[in-house]
Amino acid sequence: MGRKWILFVLLVLLFAPMLALAGGDQEAAQEQVTLQLFRWGSGPGKAAYDAAFARFEMDHPGVTVEMSDVSWGEFVDSMVKFQMAESLPDIVAQYDATIGSFVSFGSLLDLTPYLPEGFKEEFYPGQWDHPVVNGKPYGVTFRNGAHVLFYNVDMFRDAGVDPKGPATTKDVVEAAIACTVDNNGDGTPEQYGYMDAYGDEEGYHQLRSYMYASGRNLVNFDTMEATMNMPEGIAALQMLVDLNVKHKAVPAGALGKAHTLRNEEFANGLGAMVEGGNWIEASIRDAAAGFEYSAVLLPYNSDFVDTQMGGSAAFVAHSVAANSEHPELAAALIVEQLGEAEFIAEYCEARNLLPPRIDVATTNPYWSKGLWPVYVKATTVPNYHALPKHPKVVELSKIMRLAIEKAMMGQATVKEALDEAAVSWNKIK
Amino acid sequence: MRELPACAFFLFCFILTYGYDREMMKPKPLRSNTLGYIFVLPTLLVIMLFIGFPMVRGINDSFRDIELTSGREVKYIGFENFRNLFQDPVFSISVRNSFIFVITSVSFHLVLGFLLALALDRSIVGRLFFRTVNLMPWAMSGVAVAMIWIWMYHPQLSPINDILKSLGIIKKELVYLADPKSAMISVLIAHNWRTFPFAFIVLLSGLQMIPGQLYEAADIDGASGAQKFFRITIPQMLSIVLTVALLDFMWTFVYFDLPWVMTKGGPINSTHLMTTYVYEMAFRFYKFGKAAALSVCILVINFIVAMVYIYFSRKAEAMNE
Numbered sequence: 001m002g003r004k005w006i007l008f009v010l011l012v013l014l015f016a017p018m019l020a021l022a023g024g025d026q027e028a029a030q031e032q033v034t035l036q037l038f039r040w041g042s043g044p045g046k047a048a049y050d051a052a053f054a055r056f057e058m059d060h061p062g063v064t065v066e067m068s069d070v071s072w073g074e075f076v077d078s079m080v081k082f083q084m085a086e087s088l089p090d091i092v093a094q095y096d097a098t099i100g101s102f103v104s105f106g107s108l109l110d111l112t113p114y115l116p117e118g119f120k121e122e123f124y125p126g127q128w129d130h131p132v133v134n135g136k137p138y139g140v141t142f143r144n145g146a147h148v149l150f151y152n153v154d155m156f157r158d159a160g161v162d163p164k165g166p167a168t169t170k171d172v173v174e175a176a177i178a179c180t181v182d183n184n185g186d187g188t189p190e191q192y193g194y195m196d197a198y199g200d201e202e203g204y205h206q207l208r209s210y211m212y213a214s215g216r217n218l219v220n221f222d223t224m225e226a227t228m229n230m231p232e233g234i235a236a237l238q239m240l241v242d243l244n245v246k247h248k249a250v251p252a253g254a255l256g257k258a259h260t261l262r263n264e265e266f267a268n269g270l271g272a273m274v275e276g277g278n279w280i281e282a283s284i285r286d287a288a289a290g291f292e293y294s295a296v297l298l299p300y301n302s303d304f305v306d307t308q309m310g311g312s313a314a315f316v317a318h319s320v321a322a323n324s325e326h327p328e329l330a331a332a333l334i335v336e337q338l339g340e341a342e343f344i345a346e347y348c349e350a351r352n353l354l355p356p357r358i359d360v361a362t363t364n365p366y367w368s369k370g371l372w373p374v375y376v377k378a379t380t381v382p383n384y385h386a387l388p389k390h391p392k393v394v395e396l397s398k399i400m401r402l403a404i405e406k407a408m409m410g411q412a413t414v415k416e417a418l419d420e421a422a423v424s425w426n427k428i429k
Numbered sequence: 430m431r432e433l434p435a436c437a438f439f440l441f442c443f444i445l446t447y448g449y450d451r452e453m454m455k456p457k458p459l460r461s462n463t464l465g466y467i468f469v470l471p472t473l474l475v476i477m478l479f480i481g482f483p484m485v486r487g488i489n490d491s492f493r494d495i496e497l498t499s500g501r502e503v504k505y506i507g508f509e510n511f512r513n514l515f516q517d518p519v520f521s522i523s524v525r526n527s528f529i530f531v532i533t534s535v536s537f538h539l540v541l542g543f544l545l546a547l548a549l550d551r552s553i554v555g556r557l558f559f560r561t562v563n564l565m566p567w568a569m570s571g572v573a574v575a576m577i578w579i580w581m582y583h584p585q586l587s588p589i590n591d592i593l594k595s596l597g598i599i600k601k602e603l604v605y606l607a608d609p610k611s612a613m614i615s616v617l618i619a620h621n622w623r624t625f626p627f628a629f630i631v632l633l634s635g636l637q638m639i640p641g642q643l644y645e646a647a648d649i650d651g652a653s654g655a656q657k658f659f660r661i662t663i664p665q666m667l668s669i670v671l672t673v674a675l676l677d678f679m680w681t682f683v684y685f686d687l688p689w690v691m692t693k694g695g696p697i698n699s700t701h702l703m704t705t706y707v708y709e710m711a712f713r714f715y716k717f718g719k720a721a722a723l724s725v726c727i728l729v730i731n732f733i734v735a736m737v738y739i740y741f742s743r744k745a746e747a748m749n750e
Contacts, residue, residue, distance in 0.1 A: 077712050083497070101715070105497055187601055199606070200693060201713075253584030255696045256607030270585070391498035394713050405696045409609060 033326055035333060036089035037067040037318075038082075040075035048347035052337040059336070063329060083107055088321035090330040091338075094131060094139050095316045096386035097393055102319075103133045104391035109320040110136040114331035119339070124379060127356035131317035133389045139317030140339040143347065144354040145277040146378035147209045147312040148371075149299060150284065153292040155179045155191065155272040165296035167308075169210065169239050172273065172299050176249040179272035192271040193249035196240065197257035198408070204400040205259070206275040208312055210236035212385055213298040215309035218396065219388050224429045226422035228400065229415070235301050238414045241407050255405055277314050278375040282352045295371045297378055311378040313386045315356070354379055392428055399424045484728075490721035497715035510722035520723070522698050523706040530617065530688075530702055531681045537621045538677055539670060542628030547662075550636045560633075567626035571686035578619035579691060582606050606692055609699035616688050616700050623687065628673050635669035636662070668745050675738040679731045703727050 037049075046067075053065040068089070070078050076098060082088045088107055102108050115137065120128055123141065131139030149166065156163045159178040166172045176193030183190055197203055208218050216232035219225060227233065244250045251270065254262075266274035267287035274280075275298065284293055297308045318338050320330040337343050341360050348355040354375055355361050361376055387393050403421040406412040412420065494506045514520050549560055566574065581589055582605035593599045605615035639662065647657045685704040688694075694701035694709060701709075703723060711720035 080712055080715065101498055104500060199695065251585050252602055253604035253607040256582070256584075256604060256612070256692070265585075391500075392714070398709075398713070401695065402697065405609075409697065411697065 031062045033063045033329060035063065035065045035091065035326060035330055037065060037091040037333075038078070038089040039067065039069050039093035040072040042069055044350040045347045048343055048350060051346065052333075052343040055342075056333050056337045060329065060332070065333065086323055088323055090321055090324040090326060091318050091333065092321055093316055094319045096130070096314065096389075097397070099131050099133060099138060099317070099319075100387075100389035100393050101391045103138050103389070107322055108138040109322050109324070109327055109331070110138060111140065111320065111331055111334070112136055114320075114328065114335060116335065119335065122358060123356050124358055124361070126313070126379065127315060130313065130315035130386050131319065139319035140334050141315045141317045141356040142338055142344055143316045143351065144356050144379060145279055145314035146354055146375040147205070147275060147277055147298060147314070148295040148374060148378055149273060149275050149297075150266060150280070150293055150295045151175070151273045152179075152266070152269070152271070153294050155291075159272070163294075165294055166273075166299045167296070168302040169214075169235070169299050170302060173239060173243065173247070176243055176273060177247050180247070180249040189248075192251050193247075193273065194243050195262040195266045195271040195274040196244060196250040196254040197259045197262040198255050198401065198404050199257045199261075200259055201394070201397045201401060202259045204397060204404055205312060207233075207236055207240065207400065207404065208387075209275055209298050210239070210301070212310040212312050213308050214301040214304045216304075217385060217388070218400070219390075219425065219429070221385075221388055224388060224390055226425040226429075228403075228425075229418035229422040232301060232304050233418055234415050235303065237404065237407055237418060239301075240404075241414055244408055245410070255408055278354065278371070278378075279314075279352055281371060295374050297374065297381070308381060310381050310385060313379065315386055390429065395428055396425055487721045487724055488728075490718055491725045493718050493721075495716075495718040495721070497717070506718075510718045511726075514719060514722050514726070519698055519701060519706060523701045523703045524726075526613065526699070526701055527682060527703045529613065530620075530684075531678055533617055534621055534624065534681045535674055535677045537617075538625045538628035539632075539674060541621075541625050542632050542673075543666075543670075545629050546633040546636050550633060563629055564626045566623045569623060571623065571684075572690050574619060574623045575687045575690035578615075578622075579606070581619075582615055607696060609697045612692055612696060612700045616691050619691065620684070620687050624681070624684075628677060631673050632666065632669065635666050639665045668742070671738070671741055671745075675734055678734050682731055682734075683727060 049067055053067070056065060057063055075093075079088070079092065079098065079102070082092075083102070083105055092102075092108075094102060094108070099108075120137075127141045127144050128137075130141050130144075131137060149172070151165050153163050156165075156175065156179065159175070159181075161175045161178050162171075166175050172194070179191065179193040180189050181191040182188065196206075211218060211228070211233050214232040214236065216227060216230050218228045218233070220227050244254055251265065262271075262274055263276050263280040263283060264287075265271060266276075267280070267284045269287075269291055278295070281295070298311060300308045318334045320327055320334065324330050341357055344355045344357050345360045345364050345366075347353075348360070349364075349366050355364070355367065361367050366372070367376060388396070390396070399421045403412075403417040406420075407414045407417040411417075491510055492505055492507060493503055494501060494509070495503050545563060549556055549563075553559075581587060584590065584602045584604045584607070587602070587605075589605075590599070590602045593603070603611070606612050643661050643665070644657055647661060652660065683704055684702070685708060688700055688702055689705045689708060692700040694705045703726065707720050707723045707727070710716045710723065
């Protein structure tokens with residue numbers, strides 16, 4: 001008898017929770033939809049997301065939006081893991097190094113059916129085109145960056161260099177030499193003319209930036225054939241090699257430094273110039289060195305063109321995952337909130353980034369102050385490029401990194417290194 | 430990844446041990462062993478699920494064409510991945526680098542570990558403090574150690590450069606991680622700083638297990654310090670040294686985090702190991718089939734080392750009997 005009571009109690013305890021769940025409000029439970037948004041980064045800008053989610057949830061009762069983010073370094077790994085498990089979150093951030101790959105995987109949704117009439121025209125054409133692959137929009141750009149050349153105006157003045165900033169690559173080299181100062185003659189300058197770094201995959205960005213400024217891409221965006229070994233590419237890499245090796249205007253060890261380090265070194269007054277995205281201005285402004293700085297469009301090579309021809313972009317877009325169970329809702333979140341002026345203005349202002357929407361950039365006074373007109377101009381030049389939208393674009397960065405390393409170490413001439421890079425790329429494209 | 434060679438090692442040990450032991454191979458009444466099987470079952474299930482299944486899956490993938498960015502369907506291609514791998518110049522660089530990395534590390538661990546173990550086996554003031562301090566690098570994560578050493582090696586901010594300059598040893602700053610000639614040595618120093626404590630602690634334990642009577646008897650016979658070291662300490666420590674060396678080899682061979690964080694295989698692939706190349710191929714280039722083939726190569730190498738260990742340990746057992 002005692003054992004039967006024990007068995008009875010055990011059975012009640014086992015089944016009671018199930019009965020409670022069954023008796024619950026199942027209808028309401030079924031209507032609850034949770035959208036997942038996955039991105040990298042944290043800190044400033046999260047408030048903009050929270051506000052956008054709150055507005056969306058109010059307009060769509062029963063829908064909750066949850067966001068998860070990782071550090072930038074983990075983002076691609078996480079996305080690959082999601083891809084292998086075929087369980088990408090409903091909305092994912094995409095940028096130039098990932099959009100081509102994930103479109104080729106079939107992971108992202110073509111947003112054409114979900115975009116209202118006239119939506120595209122609210123964006124700068126070049127910035128709208130960033131997540132467009134094979135003519136179809138696989139995302140909506142919500143932030144952008146422009147690569148410019150920052151320079152230390154104080155150092156320029158002290159060295160007798162025009163404080164308006166360099167316009168051509170020849171100006172860059174002359175300014176870098178003039179600003180490299182070794183006061184005590186020990187062979188180690190106290191101040192350098194140019195900050196440089198190639199120790200990670202992003203290190204070759206400035207090579208492509210200088211190429212774009214001179215009217216040439218790393219690859220032909222239509223045929224994907226390699227063009228990095230064209231004269232513009234050779235001249236761009238030769239300039240960087242000369243700055244490092246011949247003129248010693250760059251701190252030693254550039255091959256071993258992450259590209260973010262050169263930004264910090266510039267911000268701390270170690271050197272006179274650095275090529276970088278406009279987002280580094282915040283760290284320059286906040287740095288202890290407290291010097292007067294300015295920025296110009298990326299200098300062009302006057303041997304090839306008469307004016308600056310293009311800039312290098314760093315867009316980020318929101319995309320909808322093809323495996324999303326609620327693609328209409330996910331697309332609606334992007335169209336109604338994350339692609340709208342209110343979110344973009346709040347987010348880009350908090351993160352010191354360029355808004356891709358024309359109305360935000362032209363009417364919000366934030367983007368008319370300081371160096372913003374330079375950045376906005378950089379995004380409206382004719383050839384404003386991101387990376388080629390090719391699934392193997394990450395291998396391209398490895399190929400370029402190897403070419404730069406060989407040229408810097410003297411293991412190959414610049415032409416040999418870029419010819420080898422072109423052969424490698426054409427073999428795998 | 431660390432568990433793969435260990436699992437292979439123990440599996441092989443089991444097969445070879447019980448293959449020799451005819452007594453153990455005789456069937457026994459099931460009932461007497463049932464409880465033992467039940468206790469072992471959960472662990473076996475976990476091992477099969479988290480080690481066995483991924484290993485089999487990885488070996489399987491090494492014979493398939495899995496390249497996410499190619500647009501091709503996944504299909505069986507036999508040994509094609511291995512053929513491509515053996516023709517890949519970066520593969521041969523990574524194999525060479527891996528062996529340099531492992532052999533240098535193991536040698537350093539054994540020599541330094543042994544010397545420190547000998548020094549701290551005595552009763553000296555602060556023995557506990559020194560033992561603790563020696564273990565501290567081992568407690569730190571590889572990534573944290575990598576970040577510390579990246580700053581130690583910063584050409585302009587490096588304290589090492591400052592010290593060397595102030596001593597007049599160098600005139601110009603050294604660029605540790607930016608030069609292919611010095612990058613591997615720099616990574617090795619950082620790696621060995623973190624990992625030598627394992628050898629130290631095991632060798633110290635081994636020294637402490639040597640019966641004191643052997644040394645007392647040697648003292649009575651008038652043996653010198655060197656004679657005691659070469660005639661007692663070394664022979665007694667041989668099997669432990671061999672165990673440490675082979676385990677260290679297998680673990681170092683699959684080491685990944687510190688080299689990847691410090692250099693990502695550069696400059697010019699001078700620090701690319703087989704493990705970093707596996708990672709790059711899988712998670713940067715999405716070539717999972719080729720990455721799996723490279724992982725199988727790592728497994729085979731560690732398997733061979735495990736067999737070597739088993740052969741020598743059986744020989745040692747036979748000699749002791």
